[in-house]
Amino acid sequence: MSSLATAGKKRRKELMTLNMGPSHPAMHGIVRIVLDLDGERIENADVEIGYLHRAFEKSSEQSGYLQVIPYTDRLNYVSPLINNVGYCMAVEKLFGIQTTERSEYIRVVMSEFSRVSDHLTCVGASAMELGVFTVFLYMVKAREMIYQLIESVTGARLTISYVRPGGVKADLPAGFSDEAHKIIREVRSILKECGALLTRNRIFVDRLKGIGIISKEDALGYGITGPFLRSTGIDYDVRKDSPYSVYNQFDFEIPVGACGDNYDRYLCRMEEIEQSLHIVEQALHKIPGGDFMSAPHAAMPAEEMVDLAKMGQTEGLAQTEVEPEPTLEGGTEKYFEMLQTKDHRVVLPPKEKTYGNIEGLMQHFKLIMFGHGIAPPKGEVYQAVEGANGELGFFVVSDGTGRPYRVRVRPPCFAIMAALPLMLQGGTIADVVPTFGSVNMIGGELDR
Amino acid sequence: MILEAVKAKFPDEVLETSEFRGDLTIVVRKESLAQIMKHLKEEAAFDFNLLMDLTAVDYLSMERKPRFDMVYHLYSLRNKHRLRVKVGVHEKEPEVDSLVVLWPIANWFEREVWDMFGIRFKGHPHLKRILLYEEFEGHPLRKDYPVNRRQPLMKQKSDHELEFIEAREYGQAVPELLRGSANQEEKKI
Numbered sequence: 001m002s003s004l005a006t007a008g009k010k011r012r013k014e015l016m017t018l019n020m021g022p023s024h025p026a027m028h029g030i031v032r033i034v035l036d037l038d039g040e041r042i043e044n045a046d047v048e049i050g051y052l053h054r055a056f057e058k059s060s061e062q063s064g065y066l067q068v069i070p071y072t073d074r075l076n077y078v079s080p081l082i083n084n085v086g087y088c089m090a091v092e093k094l095f096g097i098q099t100t101e102r103s104e105y106i107r108v109v110m111s112e113f114s115r116v117s118d119h120l121t122c123v124g125a126s127a128m129e130l131g132v133f134t135v136f137l138y139m140v141k142a143r144e145m146i147y148q149l150i151e152s153v154t155g156a157r158l159t160i161s162y163v164r165p166g167g168v169k170a171d172l173p174a175g176f177s178d179e180a181h182k183i184i185r186e187v188r189s190i191l192k193e194c195g196a197l198l199t200r201n202r203i204f205v206d207r208l209k210g211i212g213i214i215s216k217e218d219a220l221g222y223g224i225t226g227p228f229l230r231s232t233g234i235d236y237d238v239r240k241d242s243p244y245s246v247y248n249q250f251d252f253e254i255p256v257g258a259c260g261d262n263y264d265r266y267l268c269r270m271e272e273i274e275q276s277l278h279i280v281e282q283a284l285h286k287i288p289g290g291d292f293m294s295a296p297h298a299a300m301p302a303e304e305m306v307d308l309a310k311m312g313q314t315e316g317l318a319q320t321e322v323e324p325e326p327t328l329e330g331g332t333e334k335y336f337e338m339l340q341t342k343d344h345r346v347v348l349p350p351k352e353k354t355y356g357n358i359e360g361l362m363q364h365f366k367l368i369m370f371g372h373g374i375a376p377p378k379g380e381v382y383q384a385v386e387g388a389n390g391e392l393g394f395f396v397v398s399d400g401t402g403r404p405y406r407v408r409v410r411p412p413c414f415a416i417m418a419a420l421p422l423m424l425q426g427g428t429i430a431d432v433v434p435t436f437g438s439v440n441m442i443g444g445e446l447d448r
Numbered sequence: 449m450i451l452e453a454v455k456a457k458f459p460d461e462v463l464e465t466s467e468f469r470g471d472l473t474i475v476v477r478k479e480s481l482a483q484i485m486k487h488l489k490e491e492a493a494f495d496f497n498l499l500m501d502l503t504a505v506d507y508l509s510m511e512r513k514p515r516f517d518m519v520y521h522l523y524s525l526r527n528k529h530r531l532r533v534k535v536g537v538h539e540k541e542p543e544v545d546s547l548v549v550l551w552p553i554a555n556w557f558e559r560e561v562w563d564m565f566g567i568r569f570k571g572h573p574h575l576k577r578i579l580l581y582e583e584f585e586g587h588p589l590r591k592d593y594p595v596n597r598r599q600p601l602m603k604q605k606s607d608h609e610l611e612f613i614e615a616r617e618y619g620q621a622v623p624e625l626l627r628g629s630a631n632q633e634e635k636k637i
Contacts, residue, residue: 049578049579050577050578050579050580050581053579053580055588057564057589058588058589058593058595059595061595062595093469093470094469096469218552220497220498220525221551221552221553222551222552222553223498223499223500223551223553225498234525236525241528242528242530379468379469380468380471380473380505381468381469381471382471382501382521382530382532384500391500393500393501393521395501395503395519395521397505399509399510405505405509405510406505406506408501408503408519410500410501410521414556414557415553415556417556418552418553418555418556419552419553447579448579
């Protein structure tokens with residue numbers, strides 16, 4: 001009898017190793033979690049990352065400052081505009097320049113829309129993994145509207161490369177404000193619907209509540225920021241605590257949770273979407289210059305102007321307005337002063353000058369061509385912005401040449417992934433999915 | 449203010465203080481890194497409770513000595529201060545004290561620095577590569593690592609093998625000469 005009992009004990013001690021990932025439908029990209037299981041219970045978890053490493057930092061050292069912007073799109077590919085803003089602000093800090101107020105407002109509007117799309121993806125995807133497919137479709141529908149709005153501004157849905165050191169690429173398109181208000185209304189109604197489907201849904205709440213708990217102390221020790229840290233009750237938000245851009249001009253609140261479990265994180269994200277929409281509304285109301293793309297204007301198509309200038313017929317071109325291709329709309333002289341800082345070391349000349357006279361063309365090439373480019377003074381800066389997952393920091397070292405000496409990204413979900421084993425231990429296999437979903441791991445940013 | 453306070457507390461250990469565009473930086477002696485960091489974290493006047501970032505910079509092409517800099521970014525939740533702490537690391541002895549005991553996140557950050565720069569951390573519980581695979585040779589963010597160098601995990605296929613694979617894919621007759629060698633290869637796999 002006794003030998004049987006001890007044998008049973010021994011067998012229970014034997015742990016089973018289970019690989020979750022790298023290719024698993026709930027692993028949001030590619031990451032591997034090695035679980036040591038005692039039956040259903042997780043004794044130990046080991047997270048292995050790096051499957052999406054594509055040498056962002058090394059590549060950045062090989063290219064000019066402007067050429068890094070497209071790489072930053074691909075860091076957090078669910079909210080690329082925030083990465084753009086963070087990187088460009090770091091370069092601006094190196095130069096010690098400030099951009100114009102209107103472009104700051106545009107950056108805020110676009111960043112907040114990105115944050116909304118990021119949170120929608122996170123909540124929608126983790127709800128889907130728990131079987132609530134309806135919510136996923138609703139939220140992706142809302143995200144799609146935001147993507148279309150972003151496309152109308154930047155010319156791309158995801159690989160946007162919209163922000164520039166010293167300003168933004170182009171102005172908001174005609175009718176942006178109306179469209180944005182329409183989308184905000186739609187997103188709100190979708191949120192209300194999804195909230196009704198989830199927040200008090202018994203199955204959903206049971207899967208989330210009390211699962212994946214992290215304490216305040218652990219969260220701080222692991223350098224966790226963003227909605228994840230706020231769910232534990234600490235109201236740290238870069239937008240409030242070290243305000244950048246024009247965030248100090250808006251009235252918004254930082255939602256915090258109580259116990260740091262999955263359910264709190266879900267509630268935090270839902271409330272943050274609402275706060276972000278609120279910021280966008282205020283920004284659209286306060287934006288200096290208003291909706292000034294809306295006035296129709298007569299202008300010369302870019303190809304025509306380029307042809308005339310090539311033939312030397314430059315007379316009167318300086319006064320003529322150019323009509324560039326749609327993605328460059330708003331990059332012309334009319335909007336230039338409102339959008340770009342006056343520092344010619346950094347900003348490209350307005351399109352009329354590039355197409356219409358040799359000095360403008362030369363300046364354009366000096367800033368774009370390999371081996372030239374913008375060259376900040378020697379120094380190193382750290383610039384933090386509030387990414388959708390937490391503090392997104394760019395540490396840029398300049399040696400005074402046209403190529404960044406070192407670009408370091410502090411990815412917010414790196415810290416959360418490092419703490420993941422802590423949250424998984426003691427739970428069951430089924431808990432991995434909602435906990436991992438609430439991390440909102442973005443491979444592009446985690447592995448760089 | 450923070451700079452002066454740190455300098456006053458550790459007059460010998462802090463080598464240099466500077467401010468650039470509002471970023472505060474101190475450079476400290478390598479031997480006293482752990483001690484200063486512990487003080488910065490636990491002393492109420494500083495209260496730097498978050499290790500925001502930990503990375504390294506290779507100054508090889510700037511021809512500076514020591515070659516590496518370890519860069520730590522600290523943040524204080526209560527005082528809302530930021531501080532950058534830097535430590536010079538020589539190429540001959542690329543090792544600094546690990547900060548895992550102070551901040552658990554240093555574990556992963558230090559693994560990344562080991563992976564990318566080849567700097568070791570004394571007292572780190574499990575220093576292994578994090579983003580790259582164990583078989584990887586060299587440390588890619590060092591300035592002397594060529595950007596075009598490729599290290600495929602799988603063995604490169606010979607021309608013979610490639611020809612065989614192609615022929616099989618397109619349903620062509622596999623040349624007699626190839627078949628023998630390729631079959632052997634297949635069996636091995």
